[in-house]
Amino acid sequence: MTVREIVEIGHPVLADRAREVDVGAIASAEVQGWIDDLIDTMRAANGAGIAANQIGIPYRLFTVEVSGGNPRYPYKPPIPLTVLINPVIEFLSDATFVNYEGCLSVPNMRGEVVRHLEISVSGHDRDGAHRSFDVRGYSAATFQHENDHLDGVLFPHRVEDPQSFCSWSAFTQFRQAAFVERVQGLVTHWGA
Numbered sequence: 001m002t003v004r005e006i007v008e009i010g011h012p013v014l015a016d017r018a019r020e021v022d023v024g025a026i027a028s029a030e031v032q033g034w035i036d037d038l039i040d041t042m043r044a045a046n047g048a049g050i051a052a053n054q055i056g057i058p059y060r061l062f063t064v065e066v067s068g069g070n071p072r073y074p075y076k077p078p079i080p081l082t083v084l085i086n087p088v089i090e091f092l093s094d095a096t097f098v099n100y101e102g103c104l105s106v107p108n109m110r111g112e113v114v115r116h117l118e119i120s121v122s123g124h125d126r127d128g129a130h131r132s133f134d135v136r137g138y139s140a141a142t143f144q145h146e147n148d149h150l151d152g153v154l155f156p157h158r159v160e161d162p163q164s165f166c167s168w169s170a171f172t173q174f175r176q177a178a179f180v181e182r183v184q185g186l187v188t189h190w191g192a
Contacts, residue, residue: 002037003044004055006104009154013053014105018060018150021085026128031061035083035126038063046072047104048079048142051149054105061085062146066139072102075180077192079139084131087123089147091116092134097186099141100179101155102168110171112164113155115141117190137190138183 007013025031034057042050042063049064066079095117102110119140122132135143145155159165166175 002040004037004041006041006045006050006054007056009103009106009156011105013056013058014149014154015152016053016058017152018051018053018058021059021061021124023086023124023128026085026124026126031085032126034059034061035063038083039065039081045104046070048073048076049146050104051146053149060087060150062087062150064142064146066142075183076142077137077139077187079142079192083126084121084123084146085125087121087143087147087150089144090120092118092120092136097138097141097182099138100164100171100175101141101145102171103145103155105149106154106156108168109156110164110166110168110175111156111159112161113141113145113158114160115144117186119143135192137192138186139192 038050041055048066051062052059063083064079065081066076096114098112099115100110101113118136120134121143125131
């Protein structure tokens with residue numbers, strides 16, 4: 001297990017569509033090592049999720065986890081550790097919300113991105129079992145953000161209003177309170 005360097009926006013591995021993982025190789029030491037490194041790197045950086053290409057691995061897998069007390073995202077509802085290999089996301093409705101996103105590969109920046117509120121997620125877990133589950137509410141954005149990485153899309157590519165871009169400190173000082181109020185409304189309504 002290793003904490004790896006997180007590559008930043010502009011690195012070619014972040015711009016390309018990641019390759020499918022051979023399902024027969026999920027149990028291999030190589031793929032299991034990738035998963036361990038993703039988890040270690042995500043936790044060390046206080047991320048809510050991380051995609052494999054963010055640590056230079058050009059394959060379709062990501063991890064998501066939100067636990068209480070995350071200093072980067074104290075307002076996010078908890079999400080248990082989830083590993084998804086070759087994930088697929090489908091929108092269950094047209095309902096959307098405006099999320100203020102950040103990214104470990106886009107340090108010190110935030111911006112508004114429209115995300116769907118109801119999604120279906122499927123893929124393989126680290127044991128090779130196929131999983132399928134629905135995510136509703138604010139937490140749905142986290143899964144969409146990580147899945148975008150696997151298609152070479154970073155959150156700045158989805159920002160519609162360039163005036164919403166700000167530094168992390170400006171977000172905290174001037175925009176976080178209003179955003180957290182919106183998030184709390186979503187969590188109250190959707191439970192996540």
